[in-house]
Amino acid sequence: MPQPHLMIHIVPGKCDYCGCCVGVCPEDAIELMESKIALIEDRCTNCRKCVWACPWEVIEFHREGVDHLPKETPQIINEAVKF
Amino acid sequence: MKNFDYDVIVVGAGPAGSTAARYAAAGGAKVLMLEKDRDVGYPVRCGEAVSHEGVAQFIKPDPKWIASSVSKFRLIAPNGSSVLPKLDGGGYVLERRIFDYELAKLAANEGVEVITKAYVYDLLREDGKIVGVKTLIKDQKVDIRSKIVVAADGVESRVGKWAGMDTTCHIRDMESCAQMTLSGIEVDPDVLDFYFGDEVSPGGYLWVFPKGKDTANVGLGLSVEEAKKKSAIKFLHEFVDRKFPKAAMLTHIAGGVPCAKTNPEIVKENVILVGDAAHQVNPVSGGGIISGMIGGMIGGQVAAEAIINGEISHLREYSKRWHKRLGWRHDIFYNIRNAIGNFDDKTYNNICDSALKLPEDKRTLGGIFRAALWNQPSMILDVARVFLS
Numbered sequence: 276m277p278q279p280h281l282m283i284h285i286v287p288g289k290c291d292y293c294g295c296c297v298g299v300c301p302e303d304a305i306e307l308m309e310s311k312i313a314l315i316e317d318r319c320t321n322c323r324k325c326v327w328a329c330p331w332e333v334i335e336f337h338r339e340g341v342d343h344l345p346k347e348t349p350q351i352i353n354e355a356v357k358f
Numbered sequence: 359m360k361n362f363d364y365d366v367i368v369v370g371a372g373p374a375g376s377t378a379a380r381y382a383a384a385g386g387a388k389v390l391m392l393e394k395d396r397d398v399g400y401p402v403r404c405g406e407a408v409s410h411e412g413v414a415q416f417i418k419p420d421p422k423w424i425a426s427s428v429s430k431f432r433l434i435a436p437n438g439s440s441v442l443p444k445l446d447g448g449g450y451v452l453e454r455r456i457f458d459y460e461l462a463k464l465a466a467n468e469g470v471e472v473i474t475k476a477y478v479y480d481l482l483r484e485d486g487k488i489v490g491v492k493t494l495i496k497d498q499k500v501d502i503r504s505k506i507v508v509a510a511d512g513v514e515s516r517v518g519k520w521a522g523m524d525t526t527c528h529i530r531d532m533e534s535c536a537q538m539t540l541s542g543i544e545v546d547p548d549v550l551d552f553y554f555g556d557e558v559s560p561g562g563y564l565w566v567f568p569k570g571k572d573t574a575n576v577g578l579g580l581s582v583e584e585a586k587k588k589s590a591i592k593f594l595h596e597f598v599d600r601k602f603p604k605a606a607m608l609t610h611i612a613g614g615v616p617c618a619k620t621n622p623e624i625v626k627e628n629v630i631l632v633g634d635a636a637h638q639v640n641p642v643s644g645g646g647i648i649s650g651m652i653g654g655m656i657g658g659q660v661a662a663e664a665i666i667n668g669e670i671s672h673l674r675e676y677s678k679r680w681h682k683r684l685g686w687r688h689d690i691f692y693n694i695r696n697a698i699g700n701f702d703d704k705t706y707n708n709i710c711d712s713a714l715k716l717p718e719d720k721r722t723l724g725g726i727f728r729a730a731l732w733n734q735p736s737m738i739l740d741v742a743r744v745f746l747s
């Protein structure tokens with residue numbers, strides 16, 4: 276079940292675009308291009324598998340309304356990969 | 359791209375994709391290969407070690423893509439003691455940015471068309487049937503039709519999922535990896551080094567693979583179950599700071615290796631999976647270049663046969679041939695991987711000690727394995743469990 280008070284945040288500038296997180300994501304919720312990465316938010320169940328898999332600790336876990344969410348960048352990135 | 363109708367579209371131009379494309383075209387199919395990155399072969403996310411025997415069945419070894427020829431490997435136990443067995447038949451540390459390129463050229467020589475900066479974002483369907491792929495080529499949306507789609511899209515594979523196959527890798531089986539290419543260091547250009555133990559990579563191993571005598575790929579992989587506690591990058595930084603504090607870092611990459619059994623499904627309707635996308639990596643070593651090429655070769659051959667016969671259902675043959683050739687071995691290796699994953703530092707030290715008691719000419723991988731069994735009776739149980747389960 277989704278945990279609505281928690282959410283995954285991929286920090287795009289830090290990512291190496293290696294795909295390890297995509298390989299373990301059970302929901303096909305990550306879009307990965309040559310140098311763009313984005314979360315497909317409506318598919319993500321916040322299971323955290325991508326957070327544990329990322330060799331570079333690029334994916335952060337935020338408590339909504341508690342931790343600061345740097346919203347701007349991921350939204351631009353998400354826009355770029357909408358089909 | 360004169361015509362948008364192909365027999366076979368291959369998604370991904372890694373070793374598995376290029377080999378699948380090459381054999382499909384050699385068998386008479388009209389083939390297009392699509393690669394999302396700007397360059398085939400770059401960036402390199404790989405330790406680049408292969409056996410001579412493995413690579414030579416596909417391409418004649420050429421100095422232009424060989425960084426080091428190796429004839430031995432060193433297993434280094436947590437207490438620092440080591441054994442240095444011979445590598446049967448020898449091996450190479452590749453220059454994959456050139457090697458992958460050469461494999462794509464072999465495919466092109468068979469008539470394969472190749473497009474880079476071509477990101478496949480979905481399968482193309484008509485009346486529910488898969489009839490090709492949807493791509494973004496240099497930021498333009500282009501639909502391309504084909505009778506068969508070969509998914510060679512690596513560890514990040516999604517094509518199989520879109521076709522209805524569950525290719526998610528369990529976190530216990532995924533190796534989370536970090537690697538640096540270090541220069542200005544001293545290494546033995548003839549030797550592959552493997553470090554074991556909780557300090558360097560619990561349940562996995564750390565490698566130092568030479569590229570000449572002053573440069574090496576230094577990396578490690580550990581199961582995501584372990585990486586939960588401490589990430590690959592942290593382990594790597596600690597090792598490099600300790601061992602090569604003055605090194606220059608030429609590359610620094612992240613990566614993932616699916617060290618699982620072959621995916622339960624690798625064929626569905628007119629879609630087949632090859633290479634990492636099919637989980638065709640050797641689950642013990644994490645090596646996936648040669649096994650992915652073998653999967654690609656079989657997949658490409660069967661795809662061409664299906665086209666020439668006009669029988670798409672013939673693709674099921676691919677799964678049978680793969681399991682007969684390598685899949686059955688990977689099932690056994692997978693069980694061994696699980697046994698090794700439980701070794702503690704003491705077990706590794708004991709194995710190394712007993713191997714050192716062997717006469718030098720008996721220090722082969724098989725000899726070490728037998729000595730380990732003899733001197734470490736508890737391992738007999740582990741291994742028995744491996745072979746009986």
Ligand SMILES: Cc1cc2nc3c(=O)[nH]c(=O)nc-3n(C[C@H](O)[C@H](O)[C@H](O)COP(=O)(O)OP(=O)(O)OC[C@H]3O[C@@H](n4cnc5c(N)ncnc54)[C@H](O)[C@@H]3O)c2cc1C
Nearest residue numbers: 370372373374394405406407478512613633634645646647
């Ligand atoms: C750190 C590390 C070290 C390793 N060391 C070794 C080693 O020493 N020896 C060894 O044998 N193996 C090693 N491996 C494993 C080996 O690298 C892989 O098994 C091998 O590259 C798999 O080949 P492939 O063709 O299946 O996939 P890849 O080589 O990953 O190629 C897949 C290609 O598909 C492209 N692609 C993905 N999605 C799309 C899309 N949607 N549209 C278009 N293109 C797409 C990607 O850009 C990529 O070029 C290592 C792996 C890692 C991560």
Ligand code: SF4
Nearest residue numbers: 300319320322323325
């Ligand atoms: S949290 Fe789970 S569902 Fe969401 S992107 Fe990560 S792995 Fe996928």
Ligand code: SF4
Nearest residue numbers: 290291293294296329
């Ligand atoms: S695992 Fe980490 S570095 Fe690799 S693509 Fe995912 S977020 Fe980026």
